[in-house]
Amino acid sequence: MTPSSRYWSAGRTFAWLAVPPLVFLAAFLVIPLARVIVGSFTGSGLTLAHYEKVFSAPVYTHVFVYTLQVAFTVTALCLVIAYPLAFVIANIRGTAQKLMTILVLVPLWSSVVIRSYAWMILFQRRGILNEALLSLGWIDEPLQILQTSVAVQVAMVHILLPFMVLPLVTTMMGIDHTLIRAGRVLGAGPVRLFLRIYLRLSLPGVTAGCALVFITALGFYITPALLGGTQNTMTAVVIEEAVSVFFDWPLASALSTVLLVITMGIYLLYARFTRGDLGMVGK
Amino acid sequence: MRPDTHPGSLMARIGNSALLVYAVLVLAFLMLPLAIIVPMSFSDQPYLTFPPSGWTWHWYEEVRNQPRWLTAAWNSVRIGVPVALLSVVFGTLAALAVTRSGSGWSKPFSLLVLAPMMLPHVIIAIGLYPTIVSLGLAGSYLAIVIGHTVVGIPFVFVTVSAALKNYPPTLDMAARTLGANGWKTFLRVTLPMTWPGIASGGLLAFATSFDELMLALFLTGIRTETLPRIIWDQLSFALTPTIAAAATLILLLTTLLLGIASLLGARRSRKGE
Structure with a gap:
């Protein structure tokens, strides 16, 4: 809230502007989500049967564990890969900075379906990667890369990397370098300067990036469906299958509700300590 | 990494060139799928081989x-x-x-x-x-x-x-x-x-x-x-x-x-x- 709006009489008029989007989102977001949740508890009357199915079948518990594992691995890899890149982008100046920012944004603009397709071409049995390794003589026969977790995770890191880089760059560009100089004058070495000052000041970007990547990774569908095998499916793929292959809406609802609770839990936890916009609204 | 100087001179330091090389490599990784799809669309082979052996507008x-x-x-x-x-x-x-x-x-x-x-x-x-x-x-x-x-x-x-x-x-x-x-x-x-x-x-x-x-x-x-x-x-x-x-x-x-x-x-x- 801006201090001026408190005594600005038009404030209440502006609150009415929230009504149309509220009605639209109530009808087409809140009610549909409520339908999913209610549907997960109803069969012939109220029942927990669908949840029993989800939590007793090792197939489904494995899917959730696997989804969390992948989301965690992908987030960690994105952070490790993105941090030094963001550092360079934040500290380089002029055309190089502009060019690098554009190169981070361009893949973000291209379709996830198309990018996953590119990874399929790369990872196929007679694909670019296998052909290259064969001709180098590093392997004797093509490796099975498609339909493994490796393929899914590499492609997911690629797709989600810009979501980590951008909040990091924004935070790093706001870091006051006189603080680091002060630390240096007071006798801190480079490692200590980095750990005690720079890293701490960049933490808001780290949490925003990690939250954004982790939450997005949890709901990934296209990449695991195209590149993953039947052994390693993620939750969104299983939910879609439950509906389109098995026509089991209650099961899909129960699986969705569990995924919804996990996603919203992480998001609300994050929003509790920040503005909740995942660094997207700017300063 | 010595993030202790004026930002402008930071990249000029020896040792930071390694960081710069790293940044270029990561950016190349980000560009990789585009670098595959665009040439592939001009390939004269009906199945996907890379690099293409010849060029054609056929697929367009x-x-x-x-x-x-x-x-x-x-x-x-x-x-x-x-x-x-x-x-x-x-x-x-x-x-x-x-x-x-x-x-x-x-x-x-x-x-x-x-x-x-x-x-x-x-x-x-x-x-x-x-x-x-x-x-x-x-x-x-x-x-x-x-x-x-x-x-x-x-x-x-x-x-x-x-x-x-x-x-x-x-x-x-x-x-x-x-x-x-x-x-x-x-x-x-x-x-x-x-x-x-x-x-x-x-x-x-x-x-x-x-x-x-x-x-x-x-x-x-x-x-x-x-x-x-x-x-x-x-x-x-x-x-x-x-x-x-x-x-x-x-x-x-x-x-x-x-x-x-x-x-x-x-x-x-x-x-x-």
């Missing part, structure tokens, strides 16, 4: 000759445009309400508006599908426009909120003091000050609709199938360079659109300085 003609691609392209546009407009209206209203009259309800309200950005689309899709069916809209044009607007609104909300925060509300108050009514203040002051945010939000909403697959799988029918959906269908039975050609065309279009959006964004931030 293939795309042009298949009415299904053209129909899908037209569908994507006629869905994306109303989605962008509706998202602009709802997103701008939401942003105005939150930034101009912030109070207790604004945080939960913001969470609601931003939620479609966080939620897995599959959950929205399986909730929205029965809702759409019960309204008698299954497979209709309106169904997918509604679905994509839900996920388009947060983009406009984010960009317009940022634009609104970039200029002081005292300007609006000045207009009010000088006798303009609320509507006139909005049209003559607020709108001109925030339109780059509104426009870039609208383009982002269009691009989201243009690229969205999950809601399209559930909410589109034969008459409304979009480009991502037809690519998805084709991927599941054959990997031909036709898909690469279509993908290259789509990339060209979205890059163009989002280039415009980022130029508008740059204009906005220059104004803000």
